[in-house]
Amino acid sequence: MANKPTEDAAADTLTLRFTGEDEDGTQLHELRAAHVAEVLQGLVGLTSDFDKAGVFHPEGPSGSEVLVRPAQEGSFLIEVVRFTTDNWPGIFAVGGAAGVPSLASVLWWATKSARAGVKDFDHLDNGNVKVVWQDETAQEIPVAAWEELQKRTRRRKKQLRQILTPLSDRRVSALDVSGPPDDVLEAPGAEAAPTTYVLTRPDYDAVKPDDEVEETSEIFETEAQMSAIDFDDSTRWKVKTAARTRSATVEDATFLGQVAGGLAIRKTDVFRLRIREDAVTKNGSTRTSWTVLRVESHRRAAGDDDTQASVASTS
Template sequence: MAAEHQDTIVDTLTLRFAGREEDGSDLHELRASHVADVLHGLTGIAEDFDDAGVFHRDGPGATEILVRPAERGSFLLEVVRVASDNWATITAVGGAAGVPSLATVIWWATRSARAEVKDFDKLDNGNVKVVWQDDTAQEIPAKAWAELQKRDRRRKKQLRQIMRPLEDSRVAELDVSGLVQNGDDAPTETYVLRRADYDAVRPDESVEDTQDVFTIEAQMSTINFDDPTKWKVKTKERTRNAELEDKDFLAQVARGLAIRKNDIFELRIREHKVKKNGRTKTSWSVVRVINHRRAAGDNDS
């Protein structure tokens, strides 16, 4: 979609995927699904950092990502980030000064995903000086630094999408260059990403699966006569959905066992935890109802 005449190009990003075809000739085509991922990743990371205020100081800049026709040679994508007509107002008050390019943001995101931070300091100019494990340092705007600390899994997914063609054995590297059009003497940012960078931003798919069995006192917060998987157990610490596996107890309930709201049950619980991608899912199963009694002072019939 072409930009309307009032839109202003504020940022250009060139992605050049270099490599060899199977016959030894220069790379000249990519898989369509890979290119689609590149554009999805670029759009996502640009929107996140735009919403965080990284690309403007007095915005929002209402920016949009557009793609220009490719030139011949290797496989080259030229991407432009355009802003609506309020960009002129933003730049007039100095909003574009020191604004990073999209290429720079991708580099920061890739670096933060690959390397641990050794130290960082907030500077008087409002930026953050970040020292990486290899003792190299970068000065990053505070808003960009704050955004880099968020959405780790989502950020890695975006970077993986942008670098997806590197999954193809024909593609050896991705040359990135970018420039802020309205910046004050902004230099062109250039760097190369390779398959090691692509592998490094793979989201952690490791799964930890653990079980624990323990005895606890609880109340039956919810009783489901039709579905034993939809009971609810209330302890002093929490209320949790649970599956009733004690067939003898379920048979007693079916025969009319009276259960009062405040009855105290001694339960044998099996707790199942699955930790994946930093998130833990916990489920409870009531293996056995050891006994139950009326709560002290409970005179309900």
């Protein structure tokens, strides 16, 4: 059971208001329960990472815990409260303590870095970092938050994807975010993180997880038969080994020249082939392809009346 915050516990409130219309044109007033669960899980993960990085207090982790308040009237509203289980006096004054960002600001910076990317940055004398985004806007960010933004990028995208999950619902058009103002000094040309802002479907699309792709290659030699030959397209041959039959691309120019010159090939002929197998694994699914690099030799099958023939190619 979550610890109940005391009256002197430091609190930071983040309000998420999902807006949109149902199919009948009425204002949105409900979300899918699974989507709300994703939002909360994403917020808990995001808060935990930045709290461990010392973003919410200069002396280190503040023991933040995330609670949810009852919904209020209007669209679909989620009010999230982050309070510190360790009572450090003065963490939050009116509107936030000096240099301590709110959860709303952290969410803004994390989304911004995923959407726009960083163009340039500069460490300031006050210990903060002035960040220039690729959309030419600039903001001053506490160094602890800046350092955390450089880490765990894959996990960060997953957290943001969870928080923005309701935007995958066509009924939901926007997410209005609001929080307390930050007292973070502004460098020349930099802007403070907005206390209220709107996130839309392009923000949701920007945090789509990167596909995990692994590519490997292996070269081997084997005996095989040509079960299908395409004189016009070298990428549509079929190679039959003792274990399997695979489509293949033939890259041996000498062998292809011999075939074009009239080399007779029977289905029973046995070839010694040097093959490269390329494997691409994406999101747990693997696709393989074969390329015949060189035809080492060619002979008639045992019992064939023709004499053995060799078409060894040059490398």
